[in-house]
Amino acid sequence: MTRPTAAHPLSRRAFLQAAAIVTGSGLLSLSSCAPALHLRYPENPFTLGIASGDPLADSVVLWTRLSLDPLGPTGAGLPGGPIDVTWEVAHDEAFRQVVQQGRSPATPERGYAVHAEVYGLEPHRVYYYRFHSGNATSPVGRTRTLPRAQDNVQELNLAFVSCSDYQNGYFGAYRALAQDELDLVVHLGDYIYEYGPNPEGVRQHSGPEIVTLEDYRRRYAQYHADPDLQAAHASAPWVVVWDDHEVENNYAAAIMEARASDEAPVSEADFLTRRAAAYQAYYENLPLRRSSLPKGADMGLYRRFSYGQLASFSMLDTRQYRTDQPCGDGFAPACAAVMDPNATLTGPQQERWLLEGLQASQARWNAIGQQVMMARYDWPFGEGVILNMDGWDGYHAARGRLLGFMAQGQVSNPVVLTGDIHSAWVHDLKADFLRPESATVGTELVTTSISADFPAQFVAPTAGGLKDNPHTRYFNGAQRGYARARITPDTWQTDFRVISDVKARDAAVSTDASWVIEHGRAGAQRA
Incomplete structure (x- = not known):
């Protein structure tokens, strides 16, 4: 049982819940995995939903997290030791044809989360899954395996998303994509936000800005309790990477966001303690493989997925290994540090991994899933050239190496998928952004946010800057969506889906614009 503390006293309700589970079982052991058959929960322990992710041709990760009180202390009302959870995978939603089953413990050390890595599945096939624990059964989820790398695949349907701020609006975009019968969902970061309550928000974060492991666990629980997010997770497998808000806004490796003059200083050691807590909670609350299990403040998250011969996805981590943002971490005129050849968003090892993987790829389409805008954009926010120092504009040499590699023609149809900026964009990636006539070497597609805000007063000025950025083909900062x-082998079509009102639970969804990239022709055209 979770130990009561002054900050999180154990309520009488939670005590009685735990007692009911133990008393109901008779055989419950608090020092080893308890037989799930003997547990009797007073309430549904699957209130945080289910998910699948990191699919391979023969395998997928199944996830859930037990909770009787999502906003209470982690494990409130649950026994203090491992709890046995069983899972099953079937060809059909009614589970008449079960093909795999097993058991995985939910332990307090991992926040009562379950990560079941299921192997022995057939490639490129839909499966259904569910969990059981004692007298409780989870909802049913739909997942699918990837095709084998050598398979000739004719179609892939996916969504890419980012920036779900609980306080700024409802998750109608998640509800909409859950109805799209997708093969895959790619989350590009800012799955949660770390801030304390916003009095002007549509709904409120529970508790102040999150810092400790318990804080991060409770924040994930609040997000996972959202029915629209649960529906999206249950509809398809996800591939996830983080951005900054899973830890703290605009952090760079071991460097925290700049503190205001009236804020207490934070040491690097204290920040790394916070980062370790954030990384553990991230792992616990998403369908990731054991290979991503964090070791203190370090976590291996960049990885690659192949969807047959059709597409390859290199998923990057542009936070953990980056050097500090130059010229500050906001929008500013370029300073000399922008040109630093040693400045990096990925770190040298990840950069080599990316370039070597792109060079070796046999896929028709080569996607790079990452966080911050890669294309140059001169923001009309002052005199002279204004750049976003948190994006690739602050790391000129690193971007030049990647785009220079693409310019050599060794990468088939490079497409960069981006989140972070709370707005939708389409960019031609140029060999030299200062020379509009230079070759287009790839395409960048930027998804708007699920709910996070792009300040309304900046929408018109940003759109007004398009004339000074001719490689930017499309911008929509006014609407949320995905x-x-x-x-297909011949085209990549992206529909920018928008929600009519992020502050309404029943908002309608529509397509604002569609853009098509043709095989062998870098750059996108309106559909």
């Missing part, structure tokens, strides 16, 4: 892509 991007949906249909990929």
